[in-house]
Amino acid sequence: MSHRSLPSARTRLSFAGLAVTLAAGLGLAAVNVTAEADPGLRACTAEEYAALVEAGDNFALGCQLPGSALADITSGFADALAQEPLPLTSEDEVDKSDNVELVAHLPLEGSFAEEGAYGTDMAFKGRWLYDGNYNGFQVFDIKKPTKPKRVAQVFCPGGQGDLSIHKNILVMSVDASRSDDSCSSTALSATEKSAWEGLRVFDVSNPRKPKYVAAVETDCGSHTHTLAPTKNGKSLFVYVSSYSPNADYPDCQPPHDKISVVKIPVKKPARAKLAATPVLFPDGGNPGGPIPLLTSSSTSGCHDITAYPSKDIAAGACMGDGILLDISKRAKPTVTEVVTDDLNFAFWHSATFNNAGTKVLFTDELGGGSLPTCHPGFGPTKGANGIYDIVDGALEFQSYYKIPRIQALTENCVAHNGSLIPVKGKDIMVQAWYQGGFSVFDFTDSANPTEFAYWDRGPISTTSLELGGPWSVYWYNGHIYSSDITRGLEVFxxxxxxxxAAKKVKMGTFNAQSQPSYAG
Known part of the structure; x- marks a missing residue:
């Protein structure tokens, strides 16, 4: 099933005087080729591209669209911007709704504050917050949310370091080729057969002193992963998402239309092992759209999978496809539905179910998180969320949601990681948008999502396009937690x-990619 028509109900955008012309099938095709490029908006050099590839996530995708093309795309909207100038001119300025306040901030420090040591994803258990970083992970005591304390830093480089926790088991993704599986490993080209990447497993019985207990190598590494514990509690299955194979990579060969499934015995996590490599796209998946970056990516694996273990379902964001899975047999996930959006979704990035399991919100990470897509030149449907109802097992498109504030051309901004806020009878989400800050919105009416709270800082730079802003923003036990790429941990x-009313709902554990079910 494919969605190929635009919805009648559109998310509002405060773009004064904006008139966007979309050429059918070509996305953003109406450009002024005589525009002068901003010096910060240009094609990446070979060295910069290599650095972005090493950095991980999908930042290098931004290099596929030269800076001159960015200037071309946006040049036609000078009049609109002149009528409604950007409200913020520096990172010191904040635009926010009156109902949101910053209550705590712990900046990155030590080796976790080095160039390229970005803050990434988070996982929660009890009073402990585990925060990923390109150099490993940190542990915070958040018993008092307004006074969080850093209690441990585990230096263990390996890409963006996505984290999840189950009981006393912490799982960490490694998606950067290393010389071996140890925390003291060094970078090694994926063209070397001896190079290693995959999952690391830690025992966090003592959160202040995590112990590294196991490693499992997986094809193409582990960009992200998803926990799906068995209902008897004995085993923890981990769905490993990775993509972009290359014929020159011995451990990441095309077509890579699969995921890896790792099994971890809960009482003996050191015995973690690869259990299966199910093929999800036997037909090859989405072949990709006609314009790199601006139309659908070709599918060669998944970027992220979100499981709803209590309901035996999962949703996958798989580059060019969105999918539903039956995970009743944990080691044998089966695709039950596939949806594409070739005109508006460039890179299916992540998924979130509503609490009832009757909807899925997919995100499009247009430009891999490195482009200023929250700008009139990109329009209201690209780099946005797509909201789908699940009707008789099928995904039925309802609307797009994108933040309603214009961001500067020097601010990377696109839909990224968020979570539900557990409000009975409502579908409410808080979500990161990189330098677009975070947004809190109600999508109970799937066709008409509405924002009612937000936080947005000004650009890190007014002269060049810099990477920054919240990577992940999640609700946990009454507060909003943000892992900012360069600023560190912030609490709101x-x-x-x-x-x-959601402040009364107490969570014992929270992983954004393994959704709990809330009463009511």
């Missing part, structure tokens, strides 16, 4: 009738 409070 929100006071609003729409979410205040």
């Amino acid at each position: 409070s929100i006071d609003d009738p729409l979410v205040n």
Whole structure:
């Protein structure tokens, strides 16, 4: 099934005087080829491209669209911007809704504050917050959310370091080729057969002193992963998502239309092992759209999978495809539905179910997180969320949601990681948008999502396109937590009738990619 028509109901965008012409099948095709490029918006050099590839996520995708093309795309909207100038001119300025306040901030420090040591994903258990970083992970005591304490830093480089936790088991993704599986390993080209990447497993019985207990190598590494514990509690299955194979990589060969499934015995995590490599796209998946970056990516694996273990379902964001899976047999996930959006979704990045399991919100990470897509030149449907109802097992498109604030051309901004806020009878989400800050919105009416809270800083730079902003923003036990790429951990409070009841819901564990079910 493919969605190929635009919805009648559109997310509002505060772009004064904006008139966007989309050429059918070509995305952003109406450009002024005489525009002068901003010095910060240019094609990446070979060295810069290599650095972005090493950095991970999908930042290098931004190099596929030269800076001159960016200037071309946006040049036609000078009049609109002149009528409604950007409200923020520096990172010191903040635009926010009255119901949100910053209550705590712990900046990156030590080796975790080095150039390229970005803050990434988070996982929660009890009073402990585990925060990923390109150099490993940190542990925070958040018993007092307004006074978080850093209690451990585990130096263990390996790409963006996505984290998940189950009981006393911490799982970490490694998606950068290393000389071996140890924390003291060094970078090694993926063209070397001896290079290693995959999953690392830690025992965090003592959160202040995590112990590295196991490593499992997986094809193409592990960009992200998803926990799916068995209902008897004895085994923890991990769905490993990775993509972009290359014929020159011995351990990452095309077509790579699969995921890896790792089994971890809960009582003996050191015995973690590869259990299966199910092929999800036997027909090859989406072949990709006509324009690199601006139309659908070709599918060669998945970027992220979100499981809803209590309902035996999962949703996959797989580059050019969105999918539903039956995970009743944990080691044998089966695709039950596939949806594409060739005109508006460039890179299916992540997924979130509503609490009832009757909807899926997919994100499009247009440009891999490295482009200023929250700008009139990209329009209201690219780099956005796509909201789908699940009807008789099928995904039915309802609407797009994109933040309604214009961001500067020097701000990387696109839909990224977020989570539900557990409000009975409502579908409410808080979500990161990189330098677009974070947004809190209600999508109970799937066709008409509405924002009611937000936080947005000004650009890191007004002269060049810099990477920054919140990577992940999640709700946990009454507060909003943000892992900012360059600023570190930030904690926010929100006071609003729409979410205040959620403060009574206590979570023991939270992983964004393994959704819990909330009462009611």
